[in-house]
Amino acid sequence: MSKINPGDRRIDLDALSFRVVMTAIALAALVLLVAPTVVVIWVSFTSGYSLKFPPPGYSLRWYGELWNAWQLQFAMMNSLKVAAWATGLSILLGVSASLGIARSPTLTAKVLDSLFLSPLVLPALAFGLSSLMFFSMIGVPVSPLTLVIGHTVVSVPFVVRNTVASLAQMNPSLLEASSSLGAGRWYGFRRVTLPLIRPGIMAGGFIAFMASFDNVPVSLFLRDAATDMLPIRMWQDLEGRLDVTVAALSGVLIVATIALMLVMERVAGLSKRLT
């Protein structure tokens, strides 16, 4: 390399400028990514009545207020229940469907795969509105049941995507081996396939749960007046006035999300499945 001495300086400057520019933008972007989370947690500890920044003083009063915020608690219970049902149904139907389509070379399987994933790109609001039209046309009033159905449709793609990916990575010889050793189909599924695809199912189920818990566009149309959902309750609170209780609740949700994320990273390798 010493032979191209004159060029060395230029290359060093070039290398330096490239690394400095890319690293600087990347760090700025990472700050931008984290800043909102940090700011919410910061202002949630304010002792004042507004979301003024910086807070006039610090206290835990708004976290204490959460014990009395029955509207938010009620909405949270509804959201958790609907998300649990939607996730359960998504896993049951989605895993079964993934098994059917993952290794099938037929056109039907390809069409079904695209169909099951299509709610991911379709505007959820248009789907929510169309579901409301459908249920009102067949004379079914909106209820927690219609809510669970709508949420399942928008959650199931996450389960299908992750389960199909795990099945595609599975070595089929393992099933041949288990079969030639005398295992039946059901036994082979339980003892070979399921353990291998379980992390994929868990990662998909986790994302499906979060998607349902966070959904607004479908809930807006498919909930009945008595079923208040947490993201809608928070959204409406924020449209009206900037409530500090919402900041405290956001703090709780952020901490719960980080905890769940770390658990899922450990048991299901979450980040590997998303890249």
Next chain:
Amino acid sequence: MAATLRDVTTYDLKLAAPLAAGFVLFFVTPLAILLALSFQTDPQGGHYGLTQYVAFLGDSFSLGVLGSTLWLGVKVTVLTLLLGYPVAWLHQRSPGWARGLIMLLVLLPLLTSVVVRTFAWVVILGRQGIVNATLAWLGLIDTPLKLLYTEGGVVVALAQVQMPLMVLPIITALSRIDPNLADASSVLGAGHWRTFRKVILPLSLPGIVAGCLLTYAAAITAFITQSLIGGGQMLFMPMYIYQQASTLQNWPFAAAISIVFLVSVLLVVSIFNALGRLSRGYADA
């Protein structure tokens, strides 16, 4: 024997039947009804025609809402790409612990509730928010700037909210590039900028296209962020649909705008998919 061995590795396609039936009933049928309703000439029904579409396409206000929504998506996608690409690049060349940290920072916003993320931006951009407080403290401004309820605010907030969707596919694409190619390029005398432009960037195109598709689709449909940061004066398609359907109860018109919006989204998706196929061919060549 060979045939039976192959059979045990595939499962019956019938296992997909329950979900397929559910999707036909609760997904395809509603969308078909939406389409049918969009051809109704008035909310009471009875007559069918193109009235709603003519009303939409002949109305400069409606076309303006569609145009500003699609344009908003372009701005958000460009900003997200400019900020997100270096993050993916940094992730790729970092040591193990830093990779884990960057991944955590990228995934956290993806999994945090959209309302919570948007709420944070209300706090940051508000009159008494962190940006105005900092500028006033530095003595740069006397009166608070209006940041909330501006399009710039919506673009920045959406870029943050959707950035993970851009970063993750680019990380995947970058990890598939053979590191020897960059070495070869520099041995042959190309500098870092040139290697980046001529080797790394073209090879990561599939990730860029996938990221842009996801970001764009998410940005134009991001109902909550658009309405909370944009406020009442800025109207984008999702809110327009919601107003027509819920407040005004004008279902045929709401259905027609939904179809127009759906078709626009699908059009953009297929353009990106075509670009994706082209770029994959390029990256594999």
